[in-house]
């Protein structure tokens with residue numbers, strides 16, 4: 558069993574009967590969906606799931622999890638997802654995939670948000686290893702880029718790796734990737750990006766995670782924001 562699978566199985570133990578559970582996107586979240594489906598099938602665990610992307614919808618359908626559309630949700634009990642970077646104050650960088658909007662909606666609407674990473678994702682500040690992704694309304698990308706330039710932040714459109722052209726999200730947005738000229742505190746960066754019109758959503762998840770489960774060579778450490786809140 559690899560570290561991503563290990564941490565996902567541990568997170569699935571936090572799911573209780575009757576919960577509404579948000580399903581993240583990515584390779585780690587896929588292991589969580591598999592384990593949740595196994596508990597649903599083998600242990601009769603009764604849950605309702607909400608998917609954060611087209612990819613996690615298909616993963617849940619393939620494994621036979623009952624899904625509810627976001628339109629029908631007012632709140633969730635638990636959201637479980639991976640992340641690209643995690644700081645010591647549990648701020649996250651997400652969005653190497655394409656589904657920031659639904660991911661942040663679910664993270665915000667959930668009673669608890671558990672993040673699953675391996676040790677390689679721990680960083681000193683956001684943007685240390687990856688550019689910060691922004692989903693932007695297609696007709697606004699140059700205006701958003703100009704707003705960023707005024708703040709001294711360079712950005713470029715994400716390319717579609719599989720074919721010529723630009724990356725397009727599930728909601729038809731373009732993706733701008735930012736290279737930060739200096740180290741920003743996560744709350745400062747969050748505020749700054751929230752203030753720019755034309756940005757649909759961005760990859761800085763500040764003050765949203767309740768716990769980060771970190772896998773390291775077959776061991777899992779659970780870091781809870783409020784100790785004892787397990």
Ligand SMILES: O=C[C@H](O)[C@H](O)[C@H](O)COP(=O)(O)O
Nearest residue numbers: 583584585639640651652654
């Ligand atoms: O949009 C992508 C999500 O933020 C993923 O949760 C993140 O990229 C981590 O993915 P993985 O679990 O595959 O490392």
